Amino acid sequence: MPVRPLTIGEVEQAAEAALPPETWDFVSGGSDAEVTLRANRAAFDRIALTPRVLTGVTAPDTSARLAGTDSTLPMAVAPIAYHRLYHPDGELAVARAAKTLGVPLTVATLSSHRLEDIAAVGGPLWFQLYWLRDRGQIVDLLRRAEALDFRCVMLTVDCPPYGRRLRDVRNGFRLPHDVVAANLADPHRHVARAGEPGAASAIASHTDAIMHPALSWRDVAWVRENTRLPLVLKGVLDPRDAVLAVEHGADAVVVSNHGGRQFDGAPAGVAALPAVAEAVAGRCELLVDGGVRHGTDVLKALALGADGVLLGRPVMWGLATDGERGVETVLTILREEFTHALALTGCAGPAAARDLRVTHVREDRPC
């Protein structure tokens, strides 16, 4: 990538060229037939927003407050396991870029650098919690996150079980030996078992081994009681669950299908969003993710009721192409596109997007 890329699509292509094929498959693929993965993109492409004119807006204020954290943009980096798969600097590089841009980074339970090392970088951080079998380890993680000034706990509720990622199974995908679950104690630190083509992937086996198979609202209540940080539930799609989240004290929910990696057949996050927004009626914050690839997608999410979005794969693509600088490029592209989109639609800031008229484009081809 000698010339600075203009679009996330260009970064994506560069990442595909830069990564070993099975790593590319791991990061970019989805579960089963990848119907939901494709639906995530298609849902954004179908939405049309009607610009307002003559609002006198020149330099829109893009800043937002998400889950109690100030951000320069209504965006945060989604939790993604094992950043070191894409670049030796892993989460450290991403944390630096996120800090530079001023957006929160969600550090995954399965991060490949330790929370402590990532926190040392100094930007706003969120902590993503997987519901481990070992309750003591959960407590340990929460305490460390609080001590390190993480700003919220994002409990992922749509996993396990781990979705069937057929590409990984076919590739017999497994982690290189130097990529580990850095926050966990041995023996859970190492994703040792080699994947064999056709069997469950090594990562799937590891995930299922360390994570508690049954997660319930009772556990949410327990988390709520055991941390003073704002609580975010990630992976909610049904409006009834969003209401339950409110009732269990969640400060925010992430409307998400886990990037099309869990239940293949789930609706796109952005397609599920309006019903969720109607049901919660402002009683908690709403983030959405899956398929955000352009600043205009962010605006669409806001127009449909979200307070912000999470960015998944694009950040890893940037990391794969150029480490910290690649992530900066990705976030800068999205910032510029989003700022431009606000200006072109006459919005003074994220809040104004809620008032945009939303319709659906149909792009039937005549022949």
Added chain:
Amino acid sequence: MPVRPLTIGEVEQAAEAALPPETWDFVSGGSDAEVTLRANRAAFDRIALTPRVLTGVTAPDTSARLAGTDSTLPMAVAPIAYHRLYHPDGELAVARAAKTLGVPLTVATLSSHRLEDIAAVGGPLWFQLYWLRDRGQIVDLLRRAEALDFRCVMLTVDCPPYGRRLRDVRNGFRLPHDVVAANLADPHRHVARAGEPGAASAIASHTDAIMHPALSWRDVAWVRENTRLPLVLKGVLDPRDAVLAVEHGADAVVVSNHGGRQFDGAPAGVAALPAVAEAVAGRCELLVDGGVRHGTDVLKALALGADGVLLGRPVMWGLATDGERGVETVLTILREEFTHALALTGCAGPAAARDLRVTHVREDRPC
């Protein structure tokens, strides 16, 4: 197929490679322009199910009771004529695999092994009845099925007349000499007349020759009176007919277009299902078939009101690739996918699926 296939699609490809082209065409094709055949698949792809989270479900109970038979899964093998076309062990292999997996097998009037030999295998069996011209033969079949402990009679009501399968006509398709209608007495046992390219296929002629052309509700009443087994009507798509089925004492109906092999222009079974479910309002059981190729499809059928599904071609593809073991593979894939789908959507079992939120994915491509 040295490596165990991961998806039904892989089994399908292996079957296409393993079978003579005209046999492949016979089993996989549909009638006329195959619009309904394609609609069966497209209907499933368009449906999105919204997962529930935090239900605390770990190991879902997949068992179901279908037409009075206990099954480990809300699935049964659909009636398919002449299994020996695909493997010398024919219905015996399929019966063994179905027994291993614990799902009912529907044995066709036109099975290529005798009811007695199939029953000797020992799994749960259903008997599919075609309305033969010879009423005595019908009585004989019913008595044998009852004596052999078949658990229900499934009367197929969407045939004759036989659909126009153009591939078979073009191929001049006919049965090999060692594949016969094993349950029928001579001369109906042999599908002798050779097909000539361009004329009606040999199987079509035979079917029309042995089957009574006019089947009416009066005949249903006669069957109802002449057997003590649960009665299932297969091939109902119109809600008004489903209500008539209830009124004529049917225990279940199969919402089906015969796998796209009869009226080309009929809706997909799963598309017709909601209106049927609304009309019968629980007064009889509902099975659906046509295009089920993934455990998630089963879940979609349940969410739309079915109690279970029938599996057609995938079972024959498994049979063609590896006999009993191939059928086991197919049923195992579907069991794993279905169990996984229940877990990923937070369903404790088939009944919970009825409560899932159903929407429709549109996958327009932008360019």
Added chain:
Amino acid sequence: MPVRPLTIGEVEQAAEAALPPETWDFVSGGSDAEVTLRANRAAFDRIALTPRVLTGVTAPDTSARLAGTDSTLPMAVAPIAYHRLYHPDGELAVARAAKTLGVPLTVATLSSHRLEDIAAVGGPLWFQLYWLRDRGQIVDLLRRAEALDFRCVMLTVDCPPYGRRLRDVRNGFRLPHDVVAANLADPHRHVARAGEPGAASAIASHTDAIMHPALSWRDVAWVRENTRLPLVLKGVLDPRDAVLAVEHGADAVVVSNHGGRQFDGAPAGVAALPAVAEAVAGRCELLVDGGVRHGTDVLKALALGADGVLLGRPVMWGLATDGERGVETVLTILREEFTHALALTGCAGPAAARDLRVTHVREDRPC
């Protein structure tokens, strides 16, 4: 075509191979971008009919009474100019085949054999009237049609002006010298002016030259008063016009966009049909045409409110491939398909189709 074709599609392909390219373009093309031409087919493909079962129907009665004429099928041959373009026997061959099958043939004002010669064949005939500039010639044609026992007058109301058929303009298409407007007196008999590529086609110029540019309801009233034959208006799409047709004494209207050859942007006939049927509410007969290529299409038209359909291009394709025998083949295919469709949907005859449940198939492809 050594083997008898199985579908109209096969006849179409054979006709394309048999005809000079510019003649093929003339008969098969539409106006402008051919959006409406394609819409005619797409509209049929989108419709699903739900079969009824157990109605006890065996041999459906396909006969119908259309515009006062008994027909063995709810079909008639549409008016098409200059049959001799496709075969030297022209309208005589078509009339013989239509007679054999027992369906009415609509003879065009611009037929390439004289009404008298066609009538000599002896089948049921309808007369299509173009609104000529020369009122005397109209009177002459009506008198001859009545004398020759034509059964109705079908006044075409959607032409002139002649649609812009770009293929013909590009081809500089013109009639061979031996194909003439046989019913007209000199100088209108000869379509002499050579077309030059890029200019209006020779046929367009001739048509515009002989036909009166302004046709109004007053003229319809005049025709109604000047013939004792049933009056059919061909080319009605708007429900308000259909009501006006009833009020002006029309016995039937043909819901038609002239095979996609006039206003490109018009809806498919079968798409316009339901609103027309609702508006006329049985006060006149409804025929529909455009894109009928299968017996099932006929059934769909009936289910949506038509009493019968007109068959256009398929008849010419048959004529092009094998003269009288080719037309017989086309009509026989459609008869068999239609009879089969009735049986497969449990309809005792055309009237029962009105009661079939109609839905719309969507065949989105997932990838």
Added chain:
Amino acid sequence: MPVRPLTIGEVEQAAEAALPPETWDFVSGGSDAEVTLRANRAAFDRIALTPRVLTGVTAPDTSARLAGTDSTLPMAVAPIAYHRLYHPDGELAVARAAKTLGVPLTVATLSSHRLEDIAAVGGPLWFQLYWLRDRGQIVDLLRRAEALDFRCVMLTVDCPPYGRRLRDVRNGFRLPHDVVAANLADPHRHVARAGEPGAASAIASHTDAIMHPALSWRDVAWVRENTRLPLVLKGVLDPRDAVLAVEHGADAVVVSNHGGRQFDGAPAGVAALPAVAEAVAGRCELLVDGGVRHGTDVLKALALGADGVLLGRPVMWGLATDGERGVETVLTILREEFTHALALTGCAGPAAARDLRVTHVREDRPC
């Protein structure tokens, strides 16, 4: 183009062949992923109009009064910057052709000939105003336009900021030295800065440099007070803004997304039109643009509530292929197609189009 082209599509192809690739990209491209650019065309293709018959119309009267100007057609040439990019005669050639055909030409603030020279040609002219940073220059332009008998002021309200045209950025597109903003005083006259691939295009930089970034309803009020000419606002899509336009004294609004060159994600103009038409309820005139490529598109716009359309790229394509004569060809094609469309739908003139029945064609392809 030796033979006169038959369709705008043919002119488009000829223009692509005639222009340097980066000039072609500049004129034909849109912003970002060009979703809105494609939506403009798709929206027209989806609309079906139902013709009326027997209205007795022969020679429709195509004339219209648009923004107080008499036009022979309900069409005007859209404001397009720098016509000299496509032909040395630039705006002079277009003005001559527009005069010949009798349709208004909107001269852009950024025209590459001076208002005075264009006005000397003598046809009906409109003046498009960009909201320059230099208020004195705005006053100067308004005074000149009034003095030169321009008939209206069309204030473009959807720019700045300038849309991101990625093709231009990639091409490093910049104006040749002899193409200047002829109406502006130095230093704004010259679009000097060379574009570098990957940076903002030279035209974008120039535009952003000269134009005031904040345009508000207050400025509209100022324009309204500072000119006696009819005021048209171009670039309105939201019905609420259309109502505000009425309240601020606009005589007309142009429902437009700037040819898909500004906010990518905006609906097609013709898709936004019905809601706008309902909101303004006749209180001001409505023009629409974007994707008009056929006379039938014009009719569709009228049927949906527009009083007329603006023609953008097709005029430049004509200019590129053959200067004045090429523009004449384009306008003549559209005139002939539109006249023909009126006749084929039974409309005596533009006003009658409002009464046509509008439906939507879906052209799903079955396989």
